[in-house]
Amino acid sequence: MSVSVGSGQAGDGAGLLLREVTKRFGTTEAVAGVDLEVPPHGRLAIVGPSGCGKSTLLNMICGLDEPTGGTIEVLGATTAPQRLRRCAWMPQRDLLLPWRDVLGNAALALENRGVRRAAARRQVAPMAARFGLAGFEDKLPRELSGGMRQRVSFLRTLVAGKEVLLLDEPFGALDSITRGDLQQWLRGALDEEPRTVVLVTHDVEEALLLGRQVAVMSPRPGRIAVTFGVDPVLTEGSRREVLKRTEFTALRDTILSVLEAPAR
Amino acid sequence: MRLFLRVLPTVAIVAALAAIWEAASHWFGVPDYIFPSLDSIFATMADQWQGTLASAAWTTTVEVLAGFALAFVVAVTLAAALHSSRTARNAVYPLLIGSQAVPIVVIAPVLTIIFGFTITPKLIVVALICFFPIVVNTVDGLASADPELLRVMRTLDGGKWASFRRVEAPAALPSMFSGLRIAATYAPIGAVFGEFAGSQNGLGYLMIQATPQLETSLVFAAIFLLTAEAIAGFLAVTAIERICCPWAREGKR
Secondary structure (H helix, E strand, O other), X not given: OOOOOOOOOOOOOOOEEXXXXXXXXXXXXXXXXXXXXXXXXXXXXXXXXXXXXXXXXXXXXXXXXXXXXXXXXXXXXXXXXXXXXXXXXXXXOOOOOOOOOHHXXXXXXXXXXXXXXXXXXXXXXXXXXXXXXOOOOOOOHHHOOHHXXXXXXXXXXXXXXXXXXXXXXXXXXXXXXXXXXXXXXXXXXHHHOOOEEEEEEOOHHHHHHHOOEEEEEEOOOXXXXXXXXXXXXXXXXXXXXXXXXXXXXXXXXXXXXXXXXXXX | OHHHHHHHHHHHHHHHHHHHHHHHHHHOOOOOOOOOOHHHHHHHHHHHHHHHHHHHHHHHHHHHHHHHHHHHHHHHHHHHHHHHOHHHHHHHHHHHHHHHHOOHHHHHHHHHHHHOOOXXXXXXXXXXXXXXXXXXXXXXXXXXXXXXXXXXXXXXXXXHHHHHHHHHHHHHHHHHHHHHHHHHHHHHHHHHHHHHXXXXXXXXXXXXXXXXXXXXXXXXXXXXXXXXXXXXXXXXXXXXXXXXXXXXXXXXX
């Protein structure tokens, strides 16, 4: 089994740095001693069984919650409010505001920073078009399909202009066809606008398609079992081409075998 | 056509009730001062509209609208305060519930002693009846915002005020309107209580004047007008809600 830490540029100017991070809720230990490192503009995918503390980990990186022990550094920031300023977070549910149309939802972060409503809408309009939302700018969320809602949600996250994107099973609530489309689309979007990304998923394929590193978490209490580097060459081309590659399926199989191994 | 089909059942029930009423009052030969027939009530309404009923209905309408507006402002402000502070909630909520146990019928004359035969005591009575359902529903509505959405707001640089304004307040609207609908239906009763305690005009005043003179059909005419006011208030609130929260209409029949 190949065990490698995917980032070559350790130490100097790290994007994300987690050291011995633990989280306890009462007497339950949710996350136990996690060490992680993601270079700037790196993409880390975390896979693990449900309830292994993946989401808890994201919430802590984000600054929405503080770890019980250990340190988290996001582009040099260590306190929760500072981390919150550098991280955008996208949970599994799209959580759009039902009373705001597409542009209104996408422009939320700008308005929160004091940009006037009309100006904020003008600013996000061209992005909405690039996100395949042209013609739907003034539709309410309930008039959109699940895939479109998720794209609006992602647009809203990007518009916040944070250096770090934390995606918590962003496509988990979608059917497999839409999910495949959006994975393909997100890869393009991230190549266009590179950010430091941590993606949490229980879908190994998705982790390999979107991550440059894949960390496998063990079940409760959550810790990182292994980290795999994903060679960019492996995921070049369209989603269908990638999925056919034998090296890709071999790596997927290796990761699945780690996930299926009885808890140590 | 759709509107017609929707109101048809109501119209049918009202027509049936009216027919039974009319038939009963005529066939059994009950005198009008005990149980007036519908046609005598409407005749009274037509006769006494000018001068008596019109000005009484107007007086009561003003009391209802002013009292309702007062209740709305106080209730929504209070709800926002209760929502933002747990201490305020713990301190004030029991008092709010207690205030509903105070018999309005007893308070109304006391208010008249304090404020005289002015509009003020009626306004206070209407507001007292109206504000409770508004406060309770608005507080519930403010608390109904999705907690995960509020966390998203924090990552989108939204402070407490931004979250209140852009998430919690809009989320509270449908619930607040439920409270307003209840309040609008109760408001006319409040005005009548206020007028019973001492007044010089209004539908309640008219009823209390007409009853001892056995002008029963005038009493019923006043009741009909009061009922119409309550229904109009309810419909008006519903119409405003449709304009304010078009996004909440789906899934509602």
